[in-house]
Amino acid sequence: MNDVLEGLRQAALLIVTFDADLMQISARSLQVTLTATLIASAIGLPLGGWVAVHRFRYRRSVIALMNALMGLPPVVVGLLVYLMLSRSGPFGVFGLLFTPTAMIIAQVVILTPLIASIAHQAIRELWAEYHDLLISMNTTRGQRIRTLLWDARRALLTAALAGFGRGIGEVGAIMIVGGNIDQATRVLTTAIALETGKGNFALALGLGFVLIGIAIAVNMAIHFASKTEVSSRW
Template identity: 75%
Template sequence: MADIWDGMRAAFWLIVQLDADLMEITLRSLHVSLTALLIACLIALPAGTWLAVRRFRFRRAAIATLNAFMGLPPVVVGLIVYLLLSRDGPFGVFGLLFTPTAMIIAQVIIITPLVMSITHQAMRELWSEYHDLLISLNTSRSQRVRTLLWDGRRALLTAALAGFGRAIGEVGAIMIVGGNIDHVTRVLTTAIALETSKGDFALALGLGFVLIGLSLVISFLTHSLSQTERSGRW
């Protein structure tokens, strides 16, 4: 028990003193996760909105597949990306394996279905409200998508926050494709696993507190935006 309290005190001082290793790992985690989130949103937000507006033959199957991909095991994604980026893989020539770029690619694959599914659900409800109006104005599909994206931007921000929460806490895939290399690809989750195995509980707890803090901020923001969305839109 004494070791736990000693570790917590040491972790607290690491955070207060802005320990160099702690800050480096935290900033790298934010860089990787935010970049992956930006790319995922550029794909998922328009695609999810388009799926809510467009009617086509295999739409139900597409939605079911999208929902299934939300539960895609991260380690499987990591394995697939590893094989694609490895020296013998089709993209091995680019030398991306064990770099932050490989970690970003893995995270994009993991969080895109999540963001797209939440977007689709939110835009489907909005489309039911706007359907008659937008049809009567003889708008094109691209105009309908843009209108829904703009008017539903608060719900879309909630979807983005959910994606960021999934990305920042990911460990399996980025451990495989990043390699947890010090000063190169080490992020919060992989560093916690490493420092725990080494017995450096102070740094592990410090990193854990930072990760918990980020998760709490995401949770509060998501809850706040959800409550505001119910009370009215911008």
């Protein structure tokens, strides 16, 4: 019990003193996940809107595929990205493996279906309300999508936050493509796993507290964004 309390005390001390390693790892985690979330949102939000508005032959199959990819195991994504970026892979010439860029690519692949699926659901419901009005105004498909994206912005913010929440806690894919290299690709989740294995519980707990804090902040943001969205419809 005394060891646990001492570990907690040291972890708190690392946080309040802004330990250099802890701050660097936390900053890198935020940088990677924020970048991946922004890219995934730029792809997923318009994609969800397009699928909600556009009617085409394989639309149901595309929706089913988006929903299925939400549950794609991160380690499988990591393996596929690793093979693509390895020296023998098609993109090996760029030397991206074991860099933050590779980690961002893996997270984009993981987050895009999640964000697109949530966006599709939100915009589909809004499209049912706005369909007759937008059709009667002779709007183009692009204008309809932009209008729906704007009016569903709070729900879409929730989708982006959900993507960020999943990305910040992901470990399997970024461990494979990032390599958990000190001062280069080590992030919160991979550092926690490493430091726990080394028995450095103070740093592991400190990193864990930071990760929990970020997760709580993201979930609170989702809660208030969803609450605001519901309130705005009344």
